[in-house]
Amino acid sequence: MKISSARHALVRVAELLAEVLGLPEADVLRETSDPRVDAVLHAGNLTFLVEWKPSAQAAPIAHASMQLKQAAARRGKRTVPLVAVPHMSDAGKRYCAEAGVSWIDLSGNMSIEAPGIRLHVEGRPNRFKPRGRPSDVFAPKSARIARWLLIHPDRTFGLRELAAETAMDPGFSSRILARLEREGLVARDESGAIRTADPEHLLDAWHASYDFSKHGITRGHIPARSSEALLHDLAAALDQHGVEYAATGLGAAWLLSRFAGFRLVTFYLRDPLGTKALADLDFREDERGANVWLVAPNDEGVFHGATQAKGIRCAHPVQIYLDLKAHPERAHEAAAHLRKILLTWKRHG
Numbered sequence: 001m002k003i004s005s006a007r008h009a010l011v012r013v014a015e016l017l018a019e020v021l022g023l024p025e026a027d028v029l030r031e032t033s034d035p036r037v038d039a040v041l042h043a044g045n046l047t048f049l050v051e052w053k054p055s056a057q058a059a060p061i062a063h064a065s066m067q068l069k070q071a072a073a074r075r076g077k078r079t080v081p082l083v084a085v086p087h088m089s090d091a092g093k094r095y096c097a098e099a100g101v102s103w104i105d106l107s108g109n110m111s112i113e114a115p116g117i118r119l120h121v122e123g124r125p126n127r128f129k130p131r132g133r134p135s136d137v138f139a140p141k142s143a144r145i146a147r148w149l150l151i152h153p154d155r156t157f158g159l160r161e162l163a164a165e166t167a168m169d170p171g172f173s174s175r176i177l178a179r180l181e182r183e184g185l186v187a188r189d190e191s192g193a194i195r196t197a198d199p200e201h202l203l204d205a206w207h208a209s210y211d212f213s214k215h216g217i218t219r220g221h222i223p224a225r226s227s228e229a230l231l232h233d234l235a236a237a238l239d240q241h242g243v244e245y246a247a248t249g250l251g252a253a254w255l256l257s258r259f260a261g262f263r264l265v266t267f268y269l270r271d272p273l274g275t276k277a278l279a280d281l282d283f284r285e286d287e288r289g290a291n292v293w294l295v296a297p298n299d300e301g302v303f304h305g306a307t308q309a310k311g312i313r314c315a316h317p318v319q320i321y322l323d324l325k326a327h328p329e330r331a332h333e334a335a336a337h338l339r340k341i342l343l344t345w346k347r348h349g
Contacts, residue, residue: 010039091207137183248295251266
């Protein structure tokens, strides 16, 4: 389905509100006198202040939430700030919840809290997926830009400098940056230098689309007296065989943050281990009983920002945080803890 205009979208929002509130469509009245928001809809004894955003990325959602809260503060208690999008993202839901604003999407999902009502609908499929192959600023190579900006959140870069740092073509980098800028995820100063608009938003947007399974993952088992010993022994063996690596996932999160125990050890490998090296490690492929994931990365950018921790080379915390999305055990908690202590940024003014 295609949204022809913002007006079309707002008409659909009014229809959905009438449907869920059990009102005739004609009883949801639109007011156009408030220039601070896209629409004011009166439904029964409630007033909905609506901000329409064609993208559910974190940055536009956060901006809409701020605008709505400011506008709602000037109205009565029965005013409901409402963000509307084609299909709400997980990051968008989180930002709306943190801001205390309601949301609705044109696919029929919603979370609306108002005096006397509480509406929550999820699970309806996205009816507005773009046709054809979308341009993805977080595709493996393209994501080098986002990664580098998140690794250096307090720096600004010229285009050619950023392209050189990430080993990218300047023309290709320029196109990626233009898309990120349109989404409100990067900004430029008066001289045109580039920085993150808000690192939190950029990381959330990347996390929402990140898919660890796109890497080449070999799952197996290596006998070891403990997971910690396995982590150190495997790193030592990789050093001995001259294989460039970076630990990620639960083991790396433990090294950097000491969050809880872990069983699974995960390493990115620049080059694959040969048959003899695997035999020397007593490695055997085993999907179910795996305690080791050896990962052939889909782009060398995963090694950017890698550092030493307890004698083991670890991927940057940004990369580890993303990778934990696909890990088992207490990976979700480990990711939250890692982000809390290592991925905290000052917001740009």
